[in-house]
Amino acid sequence: MFGSFERMVAKRYLRARKGERFVSVIAIFSLIGIALGVGTLIVVMAVMNGFKDDLLGRILGLNGDLSVYGQMTYSGPKPITDYQQLSQRMEKYPGIKSAIPFIEGQVLLSAGNYNSGGMVRGMSAEGLKKLTVVSKSLDAAAFDRFKGDNTIIIGQTLAERAGLGIGSKITLIAPKGAATVMGNIPRIKSYTVVGVFDSGMHEYNSSYVFLPIPAAQKFFQMKDGVTGIQISTTDPAHIQEISQKLAAKFDDQDLRFMDWTQSNNAFFGAVQVEQNVMFLILTLIILVAAFNVISSLIMMVKDKTRDIAILRTMGASRGAIMRIFLMCGASVGVTGTFIGTIIGVLFCKNIEHIRQGLQKLTGTNLFNPEVYYLEHLPAKLDWADVIQVVLMALILSLLATLYPSWKAARTDPVEGLRNE
Known part of the structure; x- marks a missing residue:
């Protein structure tokens, strides 16, 4: 899909040269934003899954999956x-x-x-x-x-x-x-x-x-x-x-049957709603980083107007120009997503050790069992959630590159050289 010529040009454009430092800084912050958003989202989803599963296991472990009672009377269950x-x-x-x-x-x-x-x-x-x-x-x-x-x-x-x-x-x-x-x-x-x-x-x-x-x-x-x-x-x-x-x-x-979905429906429904809301809120971090990708690419296209015009006069097609800038933007999104995934997975694998280390460092209780019901910080890494987060980040990053790349491909070489 991407030729060697397009990869070479995109690689050169990603390197910051004198006079282009500001564009490079924006791209770096975009990469950091995507990495932090992906990593944070993976950690939060894992903690929410762990919290829900651990809490459900302990509640069912004490109360059972199903309770059988006698029929209700005016003085209570028979x-x-x-x-x-x-x-x-x-x-x-x-x-x-x-x-x-x-x-x-x-x-x-x-x-x-x-x-x-x-x-x-x-x-x-x-x-x-x-x-x-x-x-x-x-x-x-x-x-x-x-x-x-x-x-x-x-x-x-x-x-x-x-x-x-x-x-x-x-x-x-x-x-x-x-x-x-x-x-x-x-x-x-x-x-x-x-x-x-x-x-x-x-x-x-x-x-x-x-x-x-x-x-x-x-x-x-x-x-x-x-x-x-x-x-x-x-x-x-x-x-x-x-x-x-x-x-x-x-x-x-003459018995009544009440399963755990009936007796704890409101509680676990609230946990599920909270998980969905947290996913939506943290997705906005990735979305903001994607907008940074758009701004950095637009500035790059503006700075490379003369280069685009020369490439067009040398025979480069509009599709080739578009693919060059797609690679520039996508490389930021892919790299940020990759780094964020590694950070999130490593954090989830060592989250309890990290919590204990922070507690010793700060001298405060970061996970009060009287508030959070449980006495440790659970984290269940669901690879389906990880894949979902990675795909979402990649799709948002790719979508962010479409408009600037299309704008670069639509550059008129005559106008570009005339303005220079």
Whole structure:
């Protein structure tokens, strides 16, 4: 497509000579702008993907892909009494890894001078082992001690804030208590901490506690029932299809099925919108750099008017002139895109080390887990996104060269020499 003559002339034009330094400086800034735009866009997309996937993995790891509840009544969801039989039947269904009965309720957590709201999860030791996001940080002794009516497992952040450890006491206060002649008296009970988990998610570490199912049944006065059954599947992306099939299979059980897309739809929808907006905003950086390519090429065409006229009189076609300046502009875009891609990929591969280094250098917390939910900076490099960014940058750079190149090809050699 490009001949040796055209490549030679374009290469000479890209070299700054005396009197042409300003045009070269603009081209260099255009290259830097494209490189920074491409690199920043790759990093931001990787961080957003990592944030979404890591957060989704931790949320589903604790709450499951699908939750099964009893039908709603005026006092809340109807407890599920035959939960052991139901969970065993559901675990045999294709695509389901585990079906864990659970009891859930809000409480006030109190230990010494520390008081905070929290969420209680009642589970068996076997069910808790299946929650890898929690069980991976617990030792075998914690599961052996997790039994009886007065044992509890708490999160690491809660333990640090309240000064608790193995063997410490923590009090749970339920808002709904027994009705007496003196009014409604909240239920209060102390439990012994037998384990401390670290889910890697600040919100769970600070507010979730786990009780054995018999202890939770007694505390929430649920007799032989549970709140629901938590289901984990092999393919969370197709959870709606599995949910519909399960609902049809157990339609005689008077159950409600709620998958993760329904319970967290607003949250992950907001993350997706934020990702799209960030992509659009950072694309403007590349667009601005592309406009710099246009300005530098227009100035180059203006400076090379005499050269263009001479080349035309020597027999160079308009197409050859256009290709020369296309190569001049495209080389800036391609080089900038290549450099930006390398910078972005290397940054993503070492982003956590870079964050820790900057934290040590500045002495500030650049990724507060209380704000960002997670306790580290995730980055998932999706090569499809990288290719998308690279193609977009190349296309914008190429489009930026069309008008100046066309303008150069339309230069009249007679007028060009006359003006000189």
